[in-house]
Structure formats: structure tokens, C-alpha cells
Amino acid sequence: MIPLALGQLRRRPAAFAGLAAALFLALATLTLFGSLFAADTTAPAGREAARGPGLTVIAGAFGEIAVLVAFFVVVNALGFALRRQHRELALLRTIAATPRQVRRLVRGQVAVTTLATALPAWAAGAAAGRGMLAELRRRGMAAPGVRVPDTPVPMLVALTVTLAVGLAASAVAARRITRTAPAAALTASSTEHGRTGAPRLLASAAVLAGGGFLLRLAATRPAGQVDKAGQAALLGALVLLVATALAGPFAARVLAAVLGAPIRALAPAAGWLADANLRGYARRLSSAVVPVALLVGLSGTMLIMTSTAEHAAGTAASGITADTDVWLRRTELAMLVCFAAVSTVNTLVAVTAERRRECALLRLTGATRGQLLRMLTAEALLTTAVGLLLGAAVAGAAASAFSTAVSGSPMPYLPVAGCWWIGAGAVALTAPAVVATGFWAVRGPATELAGADGD
Structure with missing residues (x-):
């Protein structure tokens, strides 16, 4: 299914532009808040107390909302990407592709798109994390000695969470094409x-x-x-x-x-x-x-x-x-x-x-x-x-x-x-x-x- 997923991405990249933008934003945002969490957990033990809720609370509260909104946005974007290839997926069903194989194809498209956006999203999220931490230090909500550590853990966690969100979204978005009979799926896009x-x-x-x-x-x-x-x-x-x-x-x-x-x-x-x-x-x-x-x-x-x-x-x-x-x-x-x-x-x-x-x-x-x-x-x-x-x-x-x-x-x-x-x-x-x-x-x-x- 991976070659088929790559073929669809090469054939119609514009259909996946919206999904790529949504996944990029989710990855960058989660990398940002993961960087804040890592900065708080690796800070020196005797650091000066800061005003406000604390980096861990900020990262957790913001990250929670970000994951929920990202899921909402990714489901929407993926739904339209599937609608653009509805006829091809329906034809696969008519030549004996099972619903499980179609779902695997959709998951492959999500995984490939997520990995393609990972590097720029990591860079943007890491830069935003350092910038936000600097602003928090300036406002007294983070101790002066707190720094974002040089570790790939926040990026890998962001990638894992984004992939989980994307795969969950694929299960929701692929329901229409997989739950109908193959012949009915061919006409579903126009009715x-x-x-x-x-x-x-x-x-x-x-x-x-x-x-x-x-x-x-x-x-x-x-x-x-x-x-x-x-x-x-x-x-x-x-x-x-x-x-x-x-x-x-x-x-x-x-x-x-x-x-x-x-x-x-x-x-x-x-x-x-x-x-x-x-x-x-x-x-x-x-x-x-x-x-x-x-x-x-x-x-x-x-x-x-x-x-x-x-x-x-x-x-x-x-x-x-x-x-x-x-x-x-x-x-x-x-x-x-x-x-x-x-x-x-x-x-x-x-x-x-x-x-x-x-x-x-x-x-x-x-x-x-x-x-x-x-x-x-x-x-x-x-x-x-x-x-x-x-x-x-x-x-x-x-x-x-x-x-x-x-x-x-x-x-x-x-x-x-x-x-x-x-x-x-x-x-x-x-x-x-x-x-x-x-x-x-x-x-x-x-x-x-x-x-x-x-x-």
C-alpha cells in the first residue's frame, strides 16, 4: 500500500496541501510546548522561583487544547483529500480491494505526509519554543537560568502524537468509502x-x-x-x-x-x-x-x-x-x-x-x-x-x-x-x-x- 500512497501523493500533490498544512501546524505547535516542558524538567534544581502557573502547567494546558483542535482540523483536511480521490478508492473496492486495505492506504498517505512535513515543522516549533521561553523569562514567568535543552525528545514526542492524531483522523475520514458497498461507493461522490x-x-x-x-x-x-x-x-x-x-x-x-x-x-x-x-x-x-x-x-x-x-x-x-x-x-x-x-x-x-x-x-x-x-x-x-x-x-x-x-x-x-x-x-x-x-x-x-x- 505504501507505493500506492506515494503514487497518489505524486499524482495530485495539491489535494494533500491542506492536510500537509494542518499536520505541519500540529507538529510545530507540539514541538513548541514539548520544548517548554523539557526546559522545565531539565532546569537546575535551585533555580529562582518564577511568577505564574509554571512552564509545565503552561505546556500541558496549551498542548491539551492544541491536540484537540489539531484532531478537529486534520479530520477536516483529510476528509477533503479523500473526497478528491473518492473515485479511485471506489474503483479499488470494485477490483476486490478490502476495506482494511483501503484504510491501510489512507494511513500510509497520512504517515508519508506527516514525515514529509516533519523537518520544517520541527525547525519552526523549536524556534518558536525558544522565542516563547525568552518572552516568559522577560515577563518573570520562567526563571532566568531555564533553557531549552539540546535533545530530540520533544520533536520525537511531537511526531508520535501527530502520527497518532493523523491515524485516528484517517479512521474517521475513511468511514464513508469503506462502509458502503463497492458499486454504491462509485456514485457516492456525486450524490x-x-x-x-x-x-x-x-x-x-x-x-x-x-x-x-x-x-x-x-x-x-x-x-x-x-x-x-x-x-x-x-x-x-x-x-x-x-x-x-x-x-x-x-x-x-x-x-x-x-x-x-x-x-x-x-x-x-x-x-x-x-x-x-x-x-x-x-x-x-x-x-x-x-x-x-x-x-x-x-x-x-x-x-x-x-x-x-x-x-x-x-x-x-x-x-x-x-x-x-x-x-x-x-x-x-x-x-x-x-x-x-x-x-x-x-x-x-x-x-x-x-x-x-x-x-x-x-x-x-x-x-x-x-x-x-x-x-x-x-x-x-x-x-x-x-x-x-x-x-x-x-x-x-x-x-x-x-x-x-x-x-x-x-x-x-x-x-x-x-x-x-x-x-x-x-x-x-x-x-x-x-x-x-x-x-x-x-x-x-x-x-x-x-x-x-x-x-
């Missing part, structure tokens, strides 16, 4: 179920209940345990986003139906077609909406939590060390935004690129390139609006739980300017990614592209 299955909705409800439990845990933390309240609220937000992903097709279809009316009124032709496309392909819409919700939900949660902590520190002696805890939260926000931005761009580019044949068929029925680009722009705006609503709902729930723990009030301190910037950032990532890929999707002779498989 879509109209309804969200009951098992998926039940799983979403169960995960939603788990997220609610974490938010309740965050809200009931005493004021002196702000860090634990913040981690529980952030984990709760991530779990709520997983519930959103499970219920995504249903939620996206409902919200698209509500928000589609203004789009149809502003642009009757392109808006109507965009609205019909989004509601008719709810799973595709959900694939594009969930990363936007991830970006808005995580960054909004961290931003509002940070502002609430700063406000509480300035108005009451609540035990919050503003110049350390707030800086740590901002650093964590930057990390989460990087993961979410990579996932958003990867997904939107992949969703738009795989519609090249669809655009060619529309051109054959009389649509012009300009009309198609206007349709894609309207879809991008509607997708962003749905993602913003879902992400804002998650951020509001998580921030309310954190605010209850910090100040006793469920109303957090809302930084209006920062929230506007998050919304503007989501639009700036979404619309250009879709339109730029759309320019490529509508190029070329329509008669040839209409008979192609989308690659």
Missing part, C-alpha cells in the same frame, strides 16, 4: 443524502450535553481558580463546536433558509442560485460552515474571556494577574486562530475546487463566468453569515460561563471592536478564498471539464 440521520443527531445531542456539563463546571469554579475556569470554558466551547459539526447539515440548512432571503432580494439571479445550491447540498454547506464557526467560536471565546479577565482585574482584587494570565490567553488565542484559519482556508478552497465540473455544466447551459463568480461570492457571504451565527452562539455560551466564575455575573465584558475584527477576519478569509478558487474553477473549455472527474 448527497437529503436528511441528517437520527444517529448523527443523537450523537450531536449527547456531545452537546457534554459541552453543557463542561460549561457548568467552568461557571461553578471559585474566583481564585480562574485558570481552571478558563480551560473548562475553552474545552466546553470546543465540545460545542464538535456538536455543531455533527448537526451541521441540519443546522446549516435551517440557517441558510432564514438568511437566504436577503441574498435573494439583493441579487435575484445569483442569490437565488446560491441559496438553492447551499440548501440542496447541505453537507457541502456544513463542511464550509463548520471551519468558519470554529474560527469565530474559538477566537471569540478567547477574546471575550481575556477582556472579561482584564476588566475583573481592573475593578476587583480577584486574584487575577493581568500582565501574565491575559498575555497567556492572548498567546493561546493566536495559536487557535492559526489552526482555525488554516482549516477555514483549506476547506473553502477544497469545496470550491471540487465544483469545477458543476461549473462547467452550468456554463454549457448558458451561464457566463461572471454569473458563476457572482453566485460563488453570494454563497461565500451566506456561508460566512451562517458560520458567524453558529460561532457567536458557542462563544457567547462559553464566555458567559467564564464570566459567572470570574465576576458572579453571566454577562461577560464584550469588546465590541474586537468582535467586529473577528467578523471582518472571517469575511476576509472566506470570500477571497472562494472567489480566487472560483476563478480557477470556471477557467478552461467547458466541454472538456464537464466530462472530467473534478481534478
